Amino acid sequence: MSLIKFLTSKTFFLNVLLAVVAVFVVSYLMLRWLDATTNHGEFETVPDLTGKSIDMAKMELEHNHLVLQIQDSANFNPDYPKFSVIEQDPKPGFKVKEDRKIYITLNPSGYRKVLVPELEERTFRQAKPTLEALGFAVGKVDYVDNIGKDMVLKMTHEGKEIKPGDMLPKTSKIDLILGNGNRPGE
Template sequence: MSLIKFLTSKDFLKQIILAIIAVVVISFIMLQWLKASTNHGEFETVPDLTGKSISVAELELKDNNLVMQIQDSANFNPDYPKFSVIDQDPKSGTKVKENRKIYLTLNPSGYRKILVPNLEDKTFRLAKSTLEALEFNIGKLTYKDNIGKDIVLGLSHKGQPIKPGDKLPKTSVIDLVLGNGNRP
């Protein structure tokens, strides 16, 4: 039998029609299964959890059929209570599927501690820029008789002397003792 006669035969046409029907039926069944298994058209709204404690956030997420995933944070925000939610992903009001993970960033218990650099015998200008780069705050400036004008002679925090290598929380106020340029 030649190829052209085979392609125009009744047997070949029956097979093509059966194959097309099978593809349509299988596609229909697959689409119905996907619709049922993915809850097509059903969404949960992400609640606003900003500023809420972990336990309250967990309850709200469970009520909305969502899952909580906690992420660490080193960014302390004094505007929020300790261990409260400071950020979430996806944002509140977003429509998501049931059992979606909601990633929460928590406010740590305080600022992280940073090593105090060695600033003795450095200029005030260098000390100031170094401390500000580390996010410390410059406090009171005290001058002492020393031939080096504006040279750092010592550091203190809350009236207590500090030395290089001590750890202080970020944004701590550091007082400086500087030379006034007069001979002792």
């Protein structure tokens, strides 16, 4: 049988018709199966978890058929309670599928600790921006007799002397004792 006779035969057209029908039937069945397994068109609204404790956030997400996933702790934010949610992804109000993971960022229990820098024998003009860049605040500044005017002689925190390498919570106030430019005993 020649190729042209085969392509124009009744058997060939019947096989092509059956193949086209099979593709449509399989496609239709696949779409119905996807609709059933993916809950097409069914969404949950993401609740606002900001400021809530971990337990409250978990209960609220379970109520909405969503899954809690703790992503990380951020820098301490004094505007929120300790261990509360300060950020979430996706944002509140978004429509998501059931069992979707909601990633949250928690407020740690306090500011992270920062290494106290070496400031002795540096001027106040150098010390102040160094402390502020690390997140510390300059507290009380006292002067004592020393020939080095405005030179840092000692650092204290809450009345206790601190040394370079000590760890203090970020935003701590560090008091400085500086030289006043006078020789001791004058």
